[in-house]
Amino acid sequence: MEQTVNTTVRLSRKEKYRKNRTYHPIVWFLIVGTAVTRVASFMSLPFLAIHLSDNLHLNSSMIGIILGMSGLTGALGGFFGGYLSDRWGRRPIMLIAFAAWTGVFFGFWLAEQPLHFLVLNGLNGLCRSFFEPTSQALMADVSRPEQRLRIFNLRYVAINVGMVVGPVIGSYLYYLVGTQVFLYTGTVYAIYLFFLFRILLKYRRDAAKRGGEHILFSECLAVIRRDQALGYFVLAGILFFTVYAQIDSSLPIFLAQLGKSQLYPALLAINAGIVVLFQYFVSRWTEKKSILTSLLVGNSFVIFGFFTFAAGEEPSVFITGIILITFGEILIFPVSSLFIDRLADDRLRGTYYGANQFSQLGLFLGPLIGGWLLEVVGGRNLWWLMVLATLYITWFYALGYRKYARKKGYNLVDVIRRVLVDLRMMALFKALAKSVPILTLIVLSVLLSYRFFEARLEAPPRTQTVQVQISPEANLFEIGKQLENKQLIHNYILFPLYATGYSLFKQVYIQPGVYQIPREMGLEEIMRTLSKGTYQVVIPEGATVSDIADILSYYGVPKEEFLRAANRKDYPFDFVQQIPDHRPYRLEGYLQPGKYEFRVDASAKEIVETMLYRFDEMLDEKTRKKLEKGNLSIDQWVIVSSLIEQVEPHPSNRPYVARLMYDRLNRGQKLGIWSIPQPYSRIKRYYTSLYPGLPPGPINNPGKDALQSAINPADRQSPPQE
Secondary structure, three states, rough: OOOOOOOOOOOOOOHHHHHHOOOOOHHHHHHHHHHHHHHHHHOOHHHHHHHHHHOOOOOOHHHHHHHHHHHHHHHHHHHHHHHHHHHHHHHHHHHHHHHHHHHHHHHHHOOOOHHHHHHHHHHHHHHHHHHHHHHHHHHHOOOOOHHHHHHHHHHHHHHHHHHHHHHHHHHHHHHHHHHHHHHHHHHHHHHHHHHHHHHHHOOOOHHOOOOOOOHHHHHHHHHHHHHHHHHHOOOOOOOOHHHHHOOHHHHHHHHHHHHHHHHHHHHHHHHHHHHHHHHHHHHHHHOOHHHHHHHHHHHHHHHHHHHHHHHHHHHHHHHHHHHEEEEEHHHHHHHHHEEEEEEEEHEEEEEEEHHHHHHHHHHHHHHHHHHHHHHHHHHHHHHHHHHHHHHHHHHHHHHHHHHHHHHHHHHHHHHHHHHHHHHOOHHHHHHHHHHHHHHHHHHHHHHHHHHHHHHHEEOOOOOOOOOOOOOOOOOOHHHHHHHHHOOOEEEOOOOOHHHHHHHHHHHOOOOOOEEEEEOOOHHHHHHHHHHEEEEEEEEEEEEEEHHHHHHOOOOOOOOOHHHOOOOOOOOOHHHHHOOOEEEEOOOOOOOOOEEEEEEOOOOHHHHHHHHHHHHHHHOOHHHHHHHHOOOOOOHHHHHHHHHHHHHHOOHHHHHHHHHHHHHHHHOOOOOOOOOOOOOOOHHHHOOOOOOOOOOOOOOOOHHHHHHHHHOOOOOOOOOOOO
């Protein structure tokens, strides 16, 4: 009788977890550890720039170099870290890299010199680039292929949890204990290092190096160099991180230029909140779609997000844009890791994950390129360029996926068909394919006609500021007629068509009000100005430059900015060039009082130029002839007028006061005016009770009555009125 022998097959822990369809404990440990360590690092690193600026007093360029060093070393070091993990195993590379990373944070706590921080932040990026690709490769090693996308999604959520919680804790700790917060981060990292060592020791068989082959560095280079799919994918990644870096670098600067700095923290909170809340649902959707479909949809969200940034300047616009971009990153980041996993040879998985770190070169280039573009082309054009760059990202992703599909035996038609089926767009695609010629003609016609109208409307350069008054009931033809009369546009018949198209594309509309249009404004700037709205302000007669600055500060015009504008001499009026230097405020006396209406975002220089323009209107040919006949310069006339404004409140008596002043001046007597406003009351030379003749300059800004009285004094025989 034949005996049956039962043999038990001993499975490794990794094989048991794969068989039971659960995640390996190493996976859970690394995901939870990612959240904990990201909380700890975001608790301190965001405040490094503040420490460098406030405590070490470094300039912005040096701070940028120190902060950018992390991205540069991270991009360059990942490949070497991945290769070493393939050759020596995941466990030693992870432990050595994380031990060094822990030491970096203790180093930040002890550092004192800029060079220390430069080296430490470079090591920070290098350690991260060694540890993170290796940990991703290890998670892939101990999991089944169908589990990996969800694992990468969970890891991405853990990163964003750290980004939300870390800065909140850090903002309290940094202002409480200063740079000691880096000591707390190092302590958290040291504790995690201890448990990391324990769990990798416990599951050392699963965390051991795959196979026993001797992998040469030249072999890794050859494989990576030949893998065109990876090359295109890395190019797409560099571009993507360059574009994505604008959220952290250019967006806060642009919002500050718009006066909306307080909106930026809310946008970051929305970004992190959406990731945490919606990552699970998005990951379930991506599991059923091809990699290319997810990448194309993600890039589409990013394109529409930056398109929204370019479309307007309202808070709702930026909120909508950040929501769209966030959904794009939710799709792109985890699926990118999955694509690298699909590309990788099992023997060289760490090398592939490390090579993907070259993408983070965009985090180094992004702030540099974005800052330069923001200065050269402006914020709105920057967002349009990001839209264009994202289109190139889509193209590189498609090329990379095509190379990958070709290796797997799929042709281009199969790839396109799968994407269309995923998006349920096959029927729509067929209909669009038939209508492409018509749609192309329509789009080209709209774009060319818009540019045609803009070119036909552009007026020749102007030499002065122009005032435009738009009533609430004015239609586009009436507005266009007024703009043509003011030489702001060339053909008012075309203006309604252009204005309608501008409102449609930019989502802004002309508002009623009185606008001052500076001479350097082009057509698009004029349209933007007319859509801002206005405010009214009254400048009383006899107000000093300092008084006017105080009044305008209530309407959001910075006082110091206005005072600087009142000391400039680059205004297009001949009388400004004749004003002597070395006065407290160069334009004191020439800022015509009265009722004004300024647009909401008018600069101090534009406001000053408008007030000078009104003074210039009073200085007509008739007035100039009277001054010449009376042997008075413009400056002497303004000085006398300011003194009349100061001493006589009744307009009917001012011509007699003017006559009295001229008589005393002709006899070489002192004017004897005791009451003068600040800052002139603190300057001895302005004391007309001590010195004969006129003071060095005007002491206020006289109104029309005082100016007229100074040029039309009463006859000597006429008695003053009571």
